[in-house]
Amino acid sequence: MQEELLRMEGICKTFPGVKALDEAAITVKRGEIHALMGENGAGKSTLMKVLNGLLEPDKGQIWFDGEEIHVENPAAALKKGIAMIYQELNPVRDMTVAENIFLGREFTRGKSFIVDKKKGEEEAKVLLEKFQLDVKPGAKMRGLSIAKMQMIEIVKAVSSGAKLIVMDEPTSSLTDDEIRVLFGKIMELKKEQVSVVYISHRMEEIFEIADTVTVMRDGKFIDTKRIDEIDKNALIHMMVGRELSNIFPKVSIEIKEPLLEVKNLNSRRFSDITFHVRRGEILGFYGLVGAGRSEIFKSIFGMDPYDSGEIVVEGKTVHIKNPHQAIEAGIAMVTEDRKEYGLVLCRSIRENIALPNLDHFKKKLFLDGRKEEKECKSIAEKISVKMSSMSQLAGNLSGGNQQKVVLSKWLMQEPKILVLDEPTRGIDVGAKAEIHSLMCEFAKQGMAIVMISSELPEVMGMSDRIMVMGEGKIKGEFRYGEYSQDEILACALSGKEYVNNEQ
Amino acid sequence: MNNKKAVLSNENIALYLRSYALMGIFLLMCIAFAVASPTFLTMSNIIGVFRQISTNGILAIGMTLVIITGGIDLSIGPLAAIAGVVSAMILEKNPDLFIPAVLSGIVAAAIMSMWTGFLVAKMRIAPFIASLSTMSIAKGIALLIADGVPHTISNESYIKLGNGYLWDPNKTGGLSIPTPVLVIFIVAIVIGIILYKTKYGRHIYAVGGNENAAIASGINAARVKFCTYVLNGLLCGIAGIVLAGRITSGQPTAATGYEMDAITAVIVGGTSMTGGVGKIGGTIIGALIIGVLNNGLILMGVSSYYQQIIKGIIIAVAVLLDMKTKKN
Numbered sequence: 001m002q003e004e005l006l007r008m009e010g011i012c013k014t015f016p017g018v019k020a021l022d023e024a025a026i027t028v029k030r031g032e033i034h035a036l037m038g039e040n041g042a043g044k045s046t047l048m049k050v051l052n053g054l055l056e057p058d059k060g061q062i063w064f065d066g067e068e069i070h071v072e073n074p075a076a077a078l079k080k081g082i083a084m085i086y087q088e089l090n091p092v093r094d095m096t097v098a099e100n101i102f103l104g105r106e107f108t109r110g111k112s113f114i115v116d117k118k119k120g121e122e123e124a125k126v127l128l129e130k131f132q133l134d135v136k137p138g139a140k141m142r143g144l145s146i147a148k149m150q151m152i153e154i155v156k157a158v159s160s161g162a163k164l165i166v167m168d169e170p171t172s173s174l175t176d177d178e179i180r181v182l183f184g185k186i187m188e189l190k191k192e193q194v195s196v197v198y199i200s201h202r203m204e205e206i207f208e209i210a211d212t213v214t215v216m217r218d219g220k221f222i223d224t225k226r227i228d229e230i231d232k233n234a235l236i237h238m239m240v241g242r243e244l245s246n247i248f249p250k251v252s253i254e255i256k257e258p259l260l261e262v263k264n265l266n267s268r269r270f271s272d273i274t275f276h277v278r279r280g281e282i283l284g285f286y287g288l289v290g291a292g293r294s295e296i297f298k299s300i301f302g303m304d305p306y307d308s309g310e311i312v313v314e315g316k317t318v319h320i321k322n323p324h325q326a327i328e329a330g331i332a333m334v335t336e337d338r339k340e341y342g343l344v345l346c347r348s349i350r351e352n353i354a355l356p357n358l359d360h361f362k363k364k365l366f367l368d369g370r371k372e373e374k375e376c377k378s379i380a381e382k383i384s385v386k387m388s389s390m391s392q393l394a395g396n397l398s399g400g401n402q403q404k405v406v407l408s409k410w411l412m413q414e415p416k417i418l419v420l421d422e423p424t425r426g427i428d429v430g431a432k433a434e435i436h437s438l439m440c441e442f443a444k445q446g447m448a449i450v451m452i453s454s455e456l457p458e459v460m461g462m463s464d465r466i467m468v469m470g471e472g473k474i475k476g477e478f479r480y481g482e483y484s485q486d487e488i489l490a491c492a493l494s495g496k497e498y499v500n501n502e503q
Numbered sequence: 504m505n506n507k508k509a510v511l512s513n514e515n516i517a518l519y520l521r522s523y524a525l526m527g528i529f530l531l532m533c534i535a536f537a538v539a540s541p542t543f544l545t546m547s548n549i550i551g552v553f554r555q556i557s558t559n560g561i562l563a564i565g566m567t568l569v570i571i572t573g574g575i576d577l578s579i580g581p582l583a584a585i586a587g588v589v590s591a592m593i594l595e596k597n598p599d600l601f602i603p604a605v606l607s608g609i610v611a612a613a614i615m616s617m618w619t620g621f622l623v624a625k626m627r628i629a630p631f632i633a634s635l636s637t638m639s640i641a642k643g644i645a646l647l648i649a650d651g652v653p654h655t656i657s658n659e660s661y662i663k664l665g666n667g668y669l670w671d672p673n674k675t676g677g678l679s680i681p682t683p684v685l686v687i688f689i690v691a692i693v694i695g696i697i698l699y700k701t702k703y704g705r706h707i708y709a710v711g712g713n714e715n716a717a718i719a720s721g722i723n724a725a726r727v728k729f730c731t732y733v734l735n736g737l738l739c740g741i742a743g744i745v746l747a748g749r750i751t752s753g754q755p756t757a758a759t760g761y762e763m764d765a766i767t768a769v770i771v772g773g774t775s776m777t778g779g780v781g782k783i784g785g786t787i788i789g790a791l792i793i794g795v796l797n798n799g800l801i802l803m804g805v806s807s808y809y810q811q812i813i814k815g816i817i818i819a820v821a822v823l824l825d826m827k828t829k830k831n
Contacts, residue, residue, distance in 0.1 A: 322718070324721035342716055344716050344717065346712045346713075347708055347709070351709075356721050359702070365701060367702060
């Protein structure tokens with residue numbers, strides 16, 4: 001029997017408003033490839049960040065290589081033998097391969113401070129040959145493909161004596177051939193008794209490479225199984241198998257004519273997107289991270305260009321090149337990242353709400369400050385933004401209230417189509433419920449609503465119809481009540497096309 | 504009722520304390536200098552201080568706009584010089600063309616600033632570098648058209664712009680308002696109205712505060728930036744004319760190094776270098792603090808070397824104060 005290398009137990013971590021980890025646990029054996037699975041936001045990456053010392057847990061214990069450890073920072077983790085290869089690689093691109101491999105532990109000439117470049121390159125060459133990588137130690141990182149950079153990261157981890165390597169979605173930007181090479185290297189690591197924690201959404205990969213799989217859900221440990229004891233359906237069920245309580249304030253509203261029709265929209269990030277959304281309807285867009293949902297709507301809203309296709313608003317084809325034209329056409333978008341795209345944090349609530357609506361407050365050349373204050377206030381009060389005054393800075397509000405300010409600014413536009421990208425991410429439960437009620441209210445007022453969300457219960461609880469996306473394509477379409485959680489997740493994970501069951 | 508309540512919110516108190524702190528520093532400095540030097544509070548000295556800061560004040564107002572958009576403009580000195588040279592040379596040809604000369608000077612500066620605006624807004628070059636380019640080009644052009652020499656101005660009205668008074672101070676016992684002070688007063692009010700009361704002003708704050716959010720709100724951020732650099736160029740032109748009037752000549756190397764004084768006034772006045780936050784009133788007080796400091800230290804006979812050192816310390820203190828109150 002293999003000996004135990006890592007054991008994490010009872011790990012808790014709370015972020016403002018969200019319990020990211022709730023008694024999470026994982027046990028990894030020496031020389032084992034251990035898949036860590038779960039939906040978006042299940043806490044996989046958070047757990048690994050705790051292991052790597054990037055996050056300090058509120059509670060919990062970690063044993064590694066026979067002793068209990070406390071990891072203060074990634075450097076300390078590396079010293080103990082824990083290396084992490086991130087989703088987004090960040091090598092120093094203008095330094096050479098050798099310099100990157102030995103970053104932070106450069107060879108020096110004797111006891112001096114002078115870096116021994118030659119020794120570094122020689123050592124790097126030995127390592128690269130051992131891993132059969134066709135890369136020159138003196139080559140600049142900048143010129144390498146992502147796959148090669150990843151390999152260099154692995155070389156770096158192994159050469160620093162890592163006993164456990166965490167890989168977070170390592171294949172997300174690799175081609176099939178590159179994945180083959182990566183898997184070959186992972187198997188070699190296994191032979192050398194190095195353990196790998198492998199985070200991925202891709203089912204096929206997990207069944208191909210992993211020995212063991214641990215499933216997490218809502219920050220909790222669910223189960224650990226040997227890969228030969230389990231099949232795909234059982235795994236999906238473990239990932240979503242929560243009790244669905246009907247906490248969503250969904251009301252049935254008469255759904256009328258289509259307000260937005262998108263036909264064969266294409267760009268570099270997504271292909272052949274066709275869908276429509278009707279007056280009074282809430283259309284959910286579900287998919288795993290990187291499925292291309294936000295990208296579609298960034299293009300429709302004019303923030304990114306699209307290559308071909310047609311966007312029709314209320315029966316009229318519109319050509320949208322910038323957000324200004326999208327707003328003119330009656331589209332409003334509450335973006336995923338409200339701090340980056342939604343709010344000017346250093347300005348007041350009033351100014352933020354007024355920002356896209358300044359024409360409305362214009363009296364000849366000047367702004368009518370009194371009208372602005374009055375109308376912005378009335379809309380902010382209507383959707384109950386909790387604030388000390390309208391001149392409070394947007395940056396000083398809680399996440400939920402910030403989201404309400406973003407909503408207020410678009411509501412004043414009286415849009416026909418309201419796109420909400422992850423509207424409740426990072427928001428506490430109370431504010432979440434309020435935002436859900438508001439969505440129903442807007443639908444009732446005759447808006448067409450698109451909700452992009454990675455939270456399956458939210459998508460299922462709120463949407464009249466669900467479009468499921470994967471790899472930049474629409475994978476399937478489901479109507480309210482005519483599906484199970486397992487079906488939707490299976491659709492998002494697999495390449496299988498589902499039948500379009502609407503007329 | 505509601506307005507009262509709004510005024511008393513926490514942030515507003517912090518904001519008011521901040522501007523009072525700035526005012527407080529200014530008043531304390533004045534009191535200290537008044538005690539140290541009997542000439543400080545004389546009418547002629549006070550008028551002198553105001554006159555001293557007028558050019559820098561106008562430049563600093565323009566710089567405030569640029570810095571609120573999140574940019575910076577290093578080319579303001581040469582832009583002001585171009586305005587002076589162009590107008591002086593027109594008057595050299597025909598001494599009666601006062602108004603056309605002044606307008607041409609201002610427009611010339613504004614046209615030059617389009618280069619910065621184009622580089623920043625359209626080509627997306629960092630403002631520091633873009634304006635460095637304009638700075639060098641404008642310097643060269645000023646020297647080229649002036650043939651490297653100063654051009655004396657003899658037009659009475661023009662000289663009055665720099666040295667005149669609203670009314671004769673001799674008739675009112677030394678009490679009068681110098682023309683440059685009137686100019687900065689008008690500039691401050693007009694720019695203040697643009698900044699606080701127009702859509703464009705709001706856009707300046709929004710673009711500087713968060714360009715992505717501004718664009719996502721339907722604002723043409725590139726246009727806002729371009730217009731701001733050109734408006735700044737216009738103000739440089741006005742400052743250049745006032746300066747040329749004061750030294751009674753259009754000099755191609757006038758206003759060299761003025762950009763640092765303008766930036767200092769803006770920072771001391773509480774405008775955030777990262778953009779999105781700033782007020783014209785603050786900048787004026789910032790310019791006054793610098794002006795009074797220079798004046799007071801000269802009256803006390805302190806060497807100008809010390810003035811430089813003290814100015815440097817004031818910048819650091821002002822920014823620290825700014826960070827403290829913002830954290831609040």
